[in-house]
Amino acid sequence: MKPAPFEYVHPTSREGVLAALAESGEDGKVLAGGQSLIPLLSMRLASPKILVDINQVPEFSSLKVTPSHVEIGATVRHEELLNSVEARKAVPLLAQALSYVAHPVIRNRGTCVGSIAHADPSGELTAVLSLLDGVVTVESRRGSREVNGVDFFVGPLESAIKPGEVATRVSFARLPSQMGTSCTEVARRHGDYALVGVCVAILLTDEELVDRARIALFSVGPTPIVIDVSEMLRGSRSDCQRWQDAARFIASSVEPETDIHASAAYRRNLVEVLSNKGLKDAYESALKRMREGQ
Amino acid sequence: MSETLFDIQVLVNGMLRNGRVPARRLLSDFLRHDLQLTGTHVGCEHGVCGACTVLLNGKAVRACLLFAVSVDRQEIVTVEGLKNVDGTLGAVQQAFHECHGLQCGFCTPGFLTTVSAFLDENPHPTEEEAREAIAGNLCRCTGYQNIVKSVMRAAEIRSLAKS
Numbered sequence: 001m002k003p004a005p006f007e008y009v010h011p012t013s014r015e016g017v018l019a020a021l022a023e024s025g026e027d028g029k030v031l032a033g034g035q036s037l038i039p040l041l042s043m044r045l046a047s048p049k050i051l052v053d054i055n056q057v058p059e060f061s062s063l064k065v066t067p068s069h070v071e072i073g074a075t076v077r078h079e080e081l082l083n084s085v086e087a088r089k090a091v092p093l094l095a096q097a098l099s100y101v102a103h104p105v106i107r108n109r110g111t112c113v114g115s116i117a118h119a120d121p122s123g124e125l126t127a128v129l130s131l132l133d134g135v136v137t138v139e140s141r142r143g144s145r146e147v148n149g150v151d152f153f154v155g156p157l158e159s160a161i162k163p164g165e166v167a168t169r170v171s172f173a174r175l176p177s178q179m180g181t182s183c184t185e186v187a188r189r190h191g192d193y194a195l196v197g198v199c200v201a202i203l204l205t206d207e208e209l210v211d212r213a214r215i216a217l218f219s220v221g222p223t224p225i226v227i228d229v230s231e232m233l234r235g236s237r238s239d240c241q242r243w244q245d246a247a248r249f250i251a252s253s254v255e256p257e258t259d260i261h262a263s264a265a266y267r268r269n270l271v272e273v274l275s276n277k278g279l280k281d282a283y284e285s286a287l288k289r290m291r292e293g294q
Numbered sequence: 295m296s297e298t299l300f301d302i303q304v305l306v307n308g309m310l311r312n313g314r315v316p317a318r319r320l321l322s323d324f325l326r327h328d329l330q331l332t333g334t335h336v337g338c339e340h341g342v343c344g345a346c347t348v349l350l351n352g353k354a355v356r357a358c359l360l361f362a363v364s365v366d367r368q369e370i371v372t373v374e375g376l377k378n379v380d381g382t383l384g385a386v387q388q389a390f391h392e393c394h395g396l397q398c399g400f401c402t403p404g405f406l407t408t409v410s411a412f413l414d415e416n417p418h419p420t421e422e423e424a425r426e427a428i429a430g431n432l433c434r435c436t437g438y439q440n441i442v443k444s445v446m447r448a449a450e451i452r453s454l455a456k457s
Contacts, residue, residue, distance in 0.1 A: 003318040003320075005297050005316065007298070007317070008298070010363075034359055034364075035341060035359055038340075038359045038361070039341055039359065042358070051317065102430070103344075104426075105344065105347055105356060105408060106341060108350075108353040109350075109355045109360070
């Protein structure tokens with residue numbers, strides 16, 4: 001349970017990080033919070049030749065909430081984002097999802113951008129990125145590019161980040177005041193990997209009826225699955241039969257797999273139950289936001 | 295292959311400690327093997343059990359999920375640093391003692407550090423908040439009832455000490 005030897009560099013500037021990554025190419029791996037990477041190293045499931053520690057780059061720790069966006073730097077810890085009142089107001093789904101990410105002690109060190117870059121299909125923040133179509137800034141010495149949430153996840157633990165590149169920032173647009181969101185999941189133990197989880201975003205009309213509704217499922221496929229159920233729910237209120245129909249439709253359109261944690265049938269059942277709950281929670285959250293005028 | 299060694303300087307329990315470590319030396323091993331601070335226990339070594347929890351700049355973190363080299367010039371508090379200056383048990387330690395919050399004691403260092411950091415942030419928790427705070431620490435003896443009691447008692451001792 002000890003990592004294999006590796007070369008270690010800890011640049012103190014963005015340029016230093018990009019140069020180190022350019023030099024190490026395929027052999028390099030970025031170390032941010034390390035809460036997923038270090039267990040992989042200790043179990044020797046991964047043994048990169050060179051670790052580029054980005055924790056000493058001051059500008060990477062910046063968390064900005066602007067009138068239009070929440071911008072999360074590469075080393076912003078989960079707990080910092082979770083506790084940011086401004087970020088919670090702008091994009092409530094971030095805090096809703098973060099409360100399910102591991103335990104507070106892990107969140108003290110783990111990073112939000114790291115969770116996304118790790119591309120774990122059971123990661124809550126991967127679903128948030130896909131659902132809200134956040135933008136990941138990926139940099140290398142050749143320059144910077146922006147990858148949309150819908151294009152970011154390639155497969156399990158595989159993202160659009162290429163060797164020599166590092167995700168330096170993730171940015172989410174402030175949600176409209178008539179949009180509500182929710183995150184809910186079922187895990188064997190609180191803080192453990194979800195058997196199934198859902199994130200939902202619902203936009204209401206001025207009359208408090210559903211205008212648009214989208215859901216992102218995690219732990220259900222190799223990458224987060226986003227399903228648009230606006231057509232089914234448009235015009236609904238919370239007491240309507242259509243919510244159940246939409247949940248059933250969502251469950252029928254996924255193909256979860258059986259593993260040691262849960263059977264495919266159980267997962268499909270969870271998708272239906274959690275979708276129903278998640279949709280209603282998001283609707284309630286939208287009502288609340290509208291009435292509070294945020 | 296000879297590994298590159300890094301000179302590090304860490305403030306551990308208020309004392310400046312120097313070390314020379316390979317990059318892959320886990321903080322938990324640095325504390326136990328290099329500094330002989332064996333109060334920090336190593337259970338699962340992949341972040342699940344919580345036994346190795348220490349405070350990094352006042353925040354609870356897993357020592358097995360950090361490299362010693364990355365805490366260079368930072369501040370660590372281990373379970374050894376939780377006692378009072380006069381050597382008597384600190385509030386959280388005293389509470390665990392009084393409420394039988396431990397049996398075999400293996401997980402205890404992690405609970406003590408986690409609870410200390412938690413009470414710094416939330417000095418008057420509800421029982422539910424106390425349960426949530428220790429959810430990341432595994433104990434296979436007590437069934438947690440007495441640990442929850444200990445957290446509540448520790449909060450009480452701390453507020454009595456302040457008044």
